[in-house]
Amino acid sequence: MRRVSLIAAAVSVIATGCTMAPKYERPLPPVAASFPTGGVYETQPPGAHNANGVAAADTGWRNFFVDARLQQLIDIALKNNRDLRVAVLHVQAAQAHYRVVRSELFPTIGAQAGQSKQRTPKDLSFLDQTISNQYSVGLNGAWEIDLFGRVQSLRNQALAKYLATAYARKAAELSLVSQVATQYLQVLEADDLLQVTQQTLKTARDSYGINKLKFDNGTASELELSQSQTVVESAAANFQAQERARAQAVNALVLLLGEPMPAEMTGGMPLDDQHLLTDIPAGVPSDLLTRRPDIMEAEQNLLAANANIGAARAAFFPSISLTGSFGTLSPSLGGLFKPGSAAWSFAPTITLPIFEGGQNMANLDLANVQKKIEIAQYERAIQSAFREVADGLAARGTYDQQIAALTREVSAQQRRLDLSTLRYKQGVDSYLGVLEAQQDLYSTQQMLITARTERLSNLVSLYQALGGGWIEHTGDMPREADAPVAASAG
Template sequence: MQKIWSISGRSIAVSALALALTACQSMRGPEPVAQASIPEGYSSNTSGTSIAEQGYKDFFADQRLLQVIDLAVANNRDLRTAALNIQRAQQQYQITENNQLPTIGASGGILRQDTATSNGANTVYNVGLGVTAYELDFWGRVRSLKDNALDNFLATASARDATQIALIGQVAQAWLSYSYANANLKLADQTLKAQLESYNLNKKRFDVGIDSELPVRQAQISVETARNDVANYKTQIAQAKNLLNLLVGQPVPDNLLSSQRVTRITNASALSAGLPSDLLNNRPDVRSAEYQLSAAGANIGAAKARLFPTISLTGSAGYASTDLSNLFKTGAFVWSLGPSLDIPLWDWGTRKANIKISETDQKIALSGYEKSLQSAFREVNDALATRQNIGDRLSAQRRLVDATNTTYKLANARFRAGIDSFLTVLDAQRSSYAAEQGLLLLEQANLNNQVELYKTLGGGVKTNTTDQVIQQPSSSELKQQAQSQNPK
């Protein structure tokens, strides 16, 4: 009899394990189709390989900037937090994966008891191994939770890449801001010197009675305006450096900053956006939204599985004896194996409500995914629109600078010759200063636009162009692959 029960117990255990490994089926349902209404192409004609395929060490031209970016990637707190979130999501995925396997634990104990059928108190010693409440995943609930954890881990990893892209763009633009704040300060200093010369000249003419006090006060207004600009640009320099220190996560060495006007930011000779399909592959924020949509689908499968009975398996094997010296002798071996069944009968609609919540969460995730697609194309098209006209604007502004400088020289010469009043000089001087400021702003905007285009296309994940970025499939993609390989 003992042999028959032993064989039956092993058969039950093997059968249950086989069922648990083969019978789990996902109940997540069909995946939704995104209706983002995205354009088939970009607003301006672009050809060639997307600049996002270039690593940032190959895209950016200045070695000082590259060193600052490396410091930021190593020390920025937002990026560090994103990396820690990846570790957390990875451990959470490991936990859900382990839930598919039985948990085995060792146990031991001493029980002293007195019963009505025994003559006095008895002591029972036991030691063994046991499996506690191992769920047989017939309906795929545990598998769905594992898929959800996998998608959340992949979404977190993509979010970290998106954080790096944003960080590199912010560092490059803050570095440019420091450079152009210095350039504007130098222009303001030069203008202040010229304004002081005009003021001193008019004051002398007033002192000797050639002119009235009005030209003196007009010149003084220009002097004080220039002094205000000098102080303002000094403030901008300090603020740009403070921003860089925050982004980098430590003080940036002065030798890595450019006090001269930067005229070139990239090594790329042509700024190509590539194909729209490249954008979907290169933008990690879009990929993160796609993973979140897949995770929401896995949650639906877990919620639907809760409508069905939950079958758990509990077992143990070990030794027990009333005499400690006989604990491990022949005949002391004992074992037990038994399932437990949890059948939902009446829960006032709680399980069905959870399914509706999961389905609503999926719709929210779908809307977020579609919004991320639309936002990505809008950002690229905005950058391309600026790129399309920035060259004409720069050419016109340079011609304006030449014209206002010439006008200022002629007006100053006519004033010194006594032909025109100082008001003509003052007006020409202001126009020349404003044109020079406008040129610096446009040159900075041109370089910022190149950085913005690289960032919006998804550039910055790779350090070097030769690096490979592997896109891991989501659980929904794995499901579709499995269905295509094993059609029913």
């Protein structure tokens, strides 16, 4: 039954000149028609630096990131990052493979010249001529007539794989822009944490000095002295851990850059002044199909699997090859181009599979299963993209309120510390109240810095999730997925 259906498909191929690959139909996106709205998904009001309704894919990374130092780092990474360089080389390799497969659609023609010398036993020779010579010069050619679209299907598969590799390279570039920005924010976060820790350490040492003087004078207990020392040692330990974290964050950033950190750079902005775009429109999930290179990569892999079915089907039918040659033959070198020395040959060949131990049927079954796998991978890519955007929108709708609440808490904790210190100095409360206030203030300050970093990192991730980071300036013409990184205009 399956062979009958394949024969019917072959008749259709011959009539239309197409391949035997099944008609491609893009799977329906397995997600909701719109992103979640309301509640935590409410978009924040635009700030002084807003997107003006421009989609992420059309927003240049220099317009999204306003920090001149960060822009310089991204520019360096795009030119020197080794992972991106490998991705570009994979594209070149896939392109070369595509050209190799495409060449099989055309005839091969070659020139040849040769001499053959043969000795025949005397009793078998003609007129006692035991040595014979033959000289030849001519052209030979071969061509497989792709009657059932096997070679064309393989060509389509190679093209789709090439495009998938190009989109993978584009996804790697978007990811690199996002990674550099996120890592840069980690360095700025470490700077802010070190500043807070230094301030806390100074205050703790001042308090310890006062308590040490009181203890030496007999007006403070050893318990109060030990309590003040715990704050000093805790802050000192945190300071070393944060110094280490900052150094490691810089090392990670250098790895992304692909070269040592430049000695001279344009002045950067502190964490609080990183005014990233907060109101980039999310659009609808169907927009992701043309804006997310990872989704387009998955679809090209699906198209390649679809084309492979055509090649597997064509293997059930005859293959027709034409080979021939034209030139001259002569028993002597001087007679090669004399009249009457022309020679030619023509040898068409038809090969029909009769018994192959089930190999062709197994290849077809394998091709069908691989297509089902690629369909699932494509749908998974869409679902993952939907989740990433939805997560980004949920975070964008809550971080501002969280930061505002933490800012108020820091003010309240600072006031609490001031009052606790005053009450301790007046002898109303013990030093334990000051100790708890110091620790709570320090903890809240760190939470505020972390929340600010996470808010900015989320905006960067959302920018990438919506397809942003491919063009340098808003309004630039988008490059093709296999195009090199454009020279920076600053």
